[in-house]
Amino acid sequence: MIKRLAAFACLAALAACAPQQAENPVQIYALDCGRIAFADTAPFADNGAFNGVARDFVDPCYLIRHPDGDLLWDLGLPDAVAEMPEGLRIEALNATATVPVTLVSQLAAFGLTPADIDFIAISHSHGDHTGNAGLFAATATWIVNADERAHMFRDEARGAQEFSTYAALENAETRLIESGARHDVFGDGSVIIVPAPGHTPGHAMLFVRSGNAGDLLLSGDMFHMAESREWRTVPAFNHDREQTLQSMDIVDAITADENVRLIRQHVPEDFEALPHAP
Numbered sequence: 001m002i003k004r005l006a007a008f009a010c011l012a013a014l015a016a017c018a019p020q021q022a023e024n025p026v027q028i029y030a031l032d033c034g035r036i037a038f039a040d041t042a043p044f045a046d047n048g049a050f051n052g053v054a055r056d057f058v059d060p061c062y063l064i065r066h067p068d069g070d071l072l073w074d075l076g077l078p079d080a081v082a083e084m085p086e087g088l089r090i091e092a093l094n095a096t097a098t099v100p101v102t103l104v105s106q107l108a109a110f111g112l113t114p115a116d117i118d119f120i121a122i123s124h125s126h127g128d129h130t131g132n133a134g135l136f137a138a139t140a141t142w143i144v145n146a147d148e149r150a151h152m153f154r155d156e157a158r159g160a161q162e163f164s165t166y167a168a169l170e171n172a173e174t175r176l177i178e179s180g181a182r183h184d185v186f187g188d189g190s191v192i193i194v195p196a197p198g199h200t201p202g203h204a205m206l207f208v209r210s211g212n213a214g215d216l217l218l219s220g221d222m223f224h225m226a227e228s229r230e231w232r233t234v235p236a237f238n239h240d241r242e243q244t245l246q247s248m249d250i251v252d253a254i255t256a257d258e259n260v261r262l263i264r265q266h267v268p269e270d271f272e273a274l275p276h277a278p
Ligand SMILES: [Zn+2]
Pocket: 126, 128, 129, 221, 266
């Protein structure tokens, strides 16, 4: 019974399970994996809250360095976009994506090549989070939940523009997380993948207890805009509205611990507040 209570405490307050802050060797770095300029962010609220609002998004990747391996969380826009003088036009969203500095060059600043990355995981399979998957598919272990993987490789997905960015993952060495389960990546509570479905069937967030930036919840695409959390906006392009709202409640439960800082991944101020490549 005591064990069951302890496990429940871990689920309610993720930080309670993780190593203490002092001498915590886990480090996190936010890498610049592109920018997306929206002339109109209307698609990010299905109630019209953002109609006519222009906004620039950041699109980070996160390098988490643990004594047992390096994990990349989210894989940004493709490095190949850096070669496009006008950027990559995304007509469906009336947006332009740019990559000012490549992921490969930022890893090199740590003395790393793509082959040195041990684990990759994505919040979800939209193209701005899978862009560089091809760099890692042959050498890293891909950690993914069963729902997102099935969504990515269903027949209808294979014709989509973004499919080519992650197609190589189909044959990657894969650690499959069962549907709806949290996953403790290194087994010590410091890095935990938390399911937050709704935006896509297997959308997920990442809890990190780091020594250099404290306790963080990287929220994937739960909140695209700075206003999204307070206004509880649900994007117009979204898999399951009710699930998305329930996942917002999961965010609230985890961040009820005031030591856990929420990182809204596309919001520039949250990106700027984290450590970057040396
Ligand atoms: Zn996104």
